[in-house]
Amino acid sequence: MKKQPTQWLLSAVAVGIAGVIFSQGYQSAVAADSASFEVTPEQKLTTRQVATLLDRSHYLNQPLDKQMGQQILQMYFERLDPNHTLFLQSDVDELTRKYGDTFADRLKRGDLSAGQEIFERYRLRSNQYYDFAKQFLQKDVDINRDDSIVLDREDAKRFTTAQAQRDYWERQLTFQVMSLSLAQEGDKARDKLYMENPDLTLGQDLILDEERTPSEVLLSRLTRQSQQLSRLTGDEIMETLLNTATLTYDPHSNYYAPLQATEIQVQSSLQLEGIGVSIRPYRKNPDYTQIVTLVDGGPASKSGKIKPNDLILAVAKDGTDMKDVVGWSTREVVSLIRGRRGTDVVIKVKQPNTPDSAARLVTLTRDVIEQEDSGVxxxxxxxxxxxxxxxxxxxxxxxxxxxxxxxxxxxxxxxxxxxxxxxxxxxxxxxxxxxxxxxxxxxxxxxxxxxxxxxxxxxxxxxxxxxxxxxxxxxxxxxxxxxxxxxxxxxxxxxxxxxxxxxxxxxxxxxxxxxxxxxxxxxxxxxxxQIQLDSLALGSATLTQRKFYRxxxxxxxxxxxxxxxxxxxxxxxxxxxxxxxxxxxxxxxxxxxxxxxxxxxxxxxxxxxxxxxxxxxxxxPQFVYLNTLNNIKKMEDEKKPIKLNIDDRRAHMRAVEQKTLQAENQRRIALGEKPYKDWTTYQAALEAMFEERSHLKESERPKLPEDEAFVIEAANIMLSVDDGxxxxxxxxxxxxxxxxxxxxxxxx
CATH class of the missing domain: 3.90.226.10 (2-enoyl-CoA Hydratase; Chain A, domain 1)
Structure with a gap:
């Protein structure tokens, strides 16, 4: 083979893991100090550098012209408000008329004023939402209503009036309180089971014992989001704008502010003290942090209990109480998870489109992640x-x-x-x-x-x-x-x-x-x-410059x-x-x-x-089980109206749980195993099984039957070919x- 001189970033998650600062959408409250918006000469230079790279060096050979500037501007609105519930349509129309024709030229000149004014409007609308939420959550929230809500508004039109917007905010807050109420019901049932059957915990402290009301939990989340955005620096605000510009060209071109650039370098090193996961905001609901991949040889991978696509709900750091991290930034989640080698961290995770009662508590011991510890x-x-x-x-x-x-x-x-x-x-x-x-x-x-x-x-x-x-x-x-x-x-x-x-x-x-x-x-x-660019005045970038062909x-x-x-x-x-x-x-x-x-x-x-x-x-039985789980996931469609009635929602969640339990029990019966008597026992058994597996070396851990089924079927397919x-x-x-x-x- 001919030796090639250049190494390129070929990992699906080598880029794009973080950098979404303002994607909390309408649920974020802002109390940022406008003094932090003062643009420095280094920020202006960095903006010009990134604009030049896009204009001249991206794979698409697409100049950063007027039309491209308009696309970046619209992408900026989407990044700040992905669920179309924060900006009014009049905001978008006004700011597009004002800046649409000049947005590209401003970037090429290092002028961030347009992006700053748009962010100021975002801050205004966010404050309005937070004030509304604070007042709404101070009173009893009616979770036995007859109306409904569509959660996924990514493709929906923006609101044209403040009243329509506030009506949606009220229904959204109601849904969140209702969901938290149901989640607490599941947590209390599991706490009760653990207290009555302590052997199921295998010595781990898995009891949550949440004493706050759902409204208090939600208000705490919103307050934390407000504080998070108030701490943003000018570099991070610039990062969102420049990362928006790069992502308008393709999903794998990114800009990272200095703090985030350092974080990327740490994650890419051969040794990292942590649990070994790559995370990013969940696109369908950026309030959640999604685990994208597991670092081979890291504690998460070795545990066998963490899966790609898992959503992180809560984290307990070094023996402290579980902290609800829904609504936290990826940076803040990382700061909780990371710690000294040999110390423990507990994370609560679940797969998307599954009930909160299906969440798993996973205890991981931080270690120096040798990415070559395990391999082929x-x-x-x-x-x-x-x-x-x-x-x-x-x-x-x-x-x-x-x-x-x-x-x-x-x-x-x-x-x-x-x-x-x-x-x-x-x-x-x-x-x-x-x-x-x-x-x-x-x-x-x-x-x-x-x-x-x-x-x-x-x-x-x-x-x-x-x-x-x-x-x-x-x-x-x-x-x-x-x-x-x-x-x-x-x-x-x-x-x-x-x-x-x-x-x-x-x-x-x-x-x-x-x-x-x-x-x-x-x-x-x-x-x-992508090529890695570390020579910018501030931070670093990745830029797509090559494309593969069969x-x-x-x-x-x-x-x-x-x-x-x-x-x-x-x-x-x-x-x-x-x-x-x-x-x-x-x-x-x-x-x-x-x-x-x-x-x-x-x-x-x-x-x-x-x-x-x-x-x-x-x-x-394994493929039948997996197919059934796929069908069950389709029951949770956030593009369809969800009734704001806890009894109706509870019945829906119980139906999801019952169908999931039934699928598991049918698999067990087909394999000659004893079925589980109820959902809570099933969830506790899963936690116990994963906990037991985590104490085995990866090479000693039995293959999960649903995973091994793919290997066996692949072999059968291969053997079925009579030189066909x-x-x-x-x-x-x-x-x-x-x-x-x-x-x-x-x-x-």
């Missing part, structure tokens, strides 16, 4: 087959495409995913496996050099991925080792919605060469690379890699993929890079494999200009 793992599973000998299948689990850049640069011994994979394959080859499963689920990406080296272990020779820069130049990464293959047997790759960037490059190449099957669900669709010519951007055989999508309804973001780069095509496929799975073969797999999934690849596949594919119609059919 391998094992052999036995697959029973009708009227045939059992098959021995190797399993490679690849958490990320990691590489210790610093150690390699310093000429020291280093660890990388390609080295670990080579060692694992050599060990598996010695065991005479009948096939190989490569598990890329939840793999956020990593080093481009490493994914190229990895592919060289499986593919004889040829191009691996094409990369186009913002000038239209195309670079091709190739495997040029003379046809060597460390593993040349049957293989299958598992992907899901959280498989991103470098993972998508790997899966796409295996699929395009016909080297193996890709099964699971469509990947993230992050087909771009060797067939189709981009991995936006569409992702579509599997040959679909399995249950455990992230159904989630919105962290590229297709759900604002302003994603579009999918397109370039010329095919000449390559020689090892074979092609025929359309008939793939259809048969899908039909056979669907039959197995429909009778497999098309014998008439072309011996080689020459360079051609891919038409949109042809490439679209292949990519979809």
């Amino acid at each position: 793992s391998h094992r052999v599973v036995t697959i029973e087959r009708d009227n045939q000998e059992p098959a021995r299948i190797g399993v490679l689990e690849i958490p990320s495409f990691y590489l210790n850049y610093q150690a390699r640069r310093n000429g020291q011994k280093y660890r990388s995913v390609s080295i670990d994979t080579q060692n694992a394959l050599e060990a598996l080859n010695e065991q005479n496996i009948d096939g190989l499963v490569v598990d890329l689920r939840n793999n956020p990406g990593g080093s481009l050099d490493e994914v190229a080296r990895m592919l060289g272990l499986f593919i004889k020779e040829g191009p691996l991925v094409q990369i186009r820069d913002n000038r239209g130049n195309v670079q091709v990464y190739k495997d040029e080792d003379g046809g060597k293959q460390l593993y040349d047997g049957k293989m299958v790759v598992i992907t899901n919605l959280a498989s991103a960037s470098a993972s998508e490059i790997f899966a796409a190449a295996i699929q395009d060469y016909g080297r193996g099957l890709v099964v699971g669900s469509t990947t993230t669709g992050k087909g771009s690379a 060797i067939t010519g189709g981009s991995t951007q936006n569409k992702g890699v579509v599997p040959d055989v679909e399995l249950v999508n455990i992230y159904e309804g989630a919105d962290f993929d590229e297709r759900s973001q604002k302003n994603p780069l579009k999918w397109d095509t370039i010329k095919t890079s000449p390559y020689k496929p090892e074979g092609r799975f025929s359309r008939d073969t793939l259809q048969t494999l899908n039909e056979q797999s669907t039959i197995r999934q429909n009778i497999n 690849r098309d014998e008439n596949a072309p011996a080689s594919i020459k360079s051609t200009q891919s038409s949109s119609e042809t490439e679209s059919a292949e990519a979809e």
Whole structure:
């Protein structure tokens, strides 16, 4: 393989983890000191620098002109008020007329006055909301009303009158008090169970014992948000405006103020004292902090109790009481979670679209996170087959495409995913496996050099991925080792919605060469690379300058890699993929890079494999369970009206809980296990199970049956192929200009 000189940011979460300061929307109250808005020469220079980068160096080659300035301005309104409940339509119209035509030129001159005035209007409306909420929550809140509310107003029109706005505020506050009331009911039921059955806690202090009323809890949240925004510095206000500008170009170009830039550097280092999670505000409701990914080797990952997409509800730091962190900024949540090595932190988390009663309390011991502590793992599973000998299948689990850049640069011994994979394959080859499963689920990406080296272990020779820069130049990464293959047997790759960037490059190449099957669900669709810019006057930035293309010519951007055989999508309804973001780069095509496929799975073969797999999934208790959970999540649709009546809402939540419990019990009965008698017992059992697993080393921890089902099914799909690849596949594919119609059919 040719050595490439530049390392690019290929992780789906290498950028965009934080930087949303004002996304609290209408629920934020502001008491900021206007003196903090005085613009410094460094801020003006930084603004000009970022504007110049966007104007001249972004992949899109889109000048920062009048039209682009108008788009940034509208994006600024959206970032400050994502749920369309704070700014009145008259505010947006007035400020657009005043600044729409000059917004871009102002940025290029380093003039932040327009952004400041818009923020002042935001502050005014926020204060009005806070004053209204404070008065409203001082009296008894009626949670037995007959009217309803739509929570998700992202696509709704802004209010045209202050009265309509206040009517919504009242209903929103009522809904929050009602939701907190129901959450406290669930917490008290669990507290009672723990007190009556202390063995269920396994020695942990899991009793919440909340004494505040729901209105007091909510008022505390709003007060905290007010205090949070009052502490914002001018750098952080500038950060929101400049980050808005970069995000208008694409979701992975970001600006970070000095404080946040330092935080990003800390998170990217090889050693970090904490629990090992990447977080950001939850897009559907920025009051919640969402866990995006787990750092391989960190306490959260090792515990087995934290999941990507979890929402953080509360944190107890170093033995203190649980603090409700709904409405806190990501910075404040990080400050609670982070601490000295060896100390404990308790976090309360739940998955989106699940009742608060399904929240889990997780105790984690902070540690120095060695991102290379764990990496590629391998094992052999036995697959029973009708009227045939059992098959021995190797399993490679690849958490990320990691590489210790610093150690390699310093000429020291280093660890990388390609080295670990080579060692694992050599060990598996010695065991005479009948096939190989490569598990890329939840793999956020990593080093481009490493994914190229990895592919060289499986593919004889040829191009691996094409990369186009913002000038239209195309670079091709190739495997040029003379046809060597460390593993040349049957293989299958598992992907899901959280498989991103470098993972998508790997899966796409295996699929395009016909080297193996890709099964699971469509990947993230992050087909771009960013360059890190640390030379700004203040802070740092990432800028998208490259885009990835398959060797067939189709981009991995936006569409992702579509599997040959679909399995249950455990992230159904989630919105962290590229297709759900604002302003994603579009999918397109370039010329095919000449390559020689090892074979092609025929359309008939793939259809048969899908039909056979669907039959197995429909009778497999694990897949039936996961499918049922997906259907239950659809019961919680925030775009539909929700009645503001606690009895009605309680009945709805009980229905969700009952259906979830029923799904779990049906799975247990199918497996010959005893069902749970009620929801509270089920939740306590889950906490106890995860707590017990957390005390085991990761290598000793049994695989969760619902996770292992994907590995077993992937192996069955692979073994079902009786060399079903098309014998008439072309011996080689020459360079051609891919038409949109042809490439679209292949990519979809």
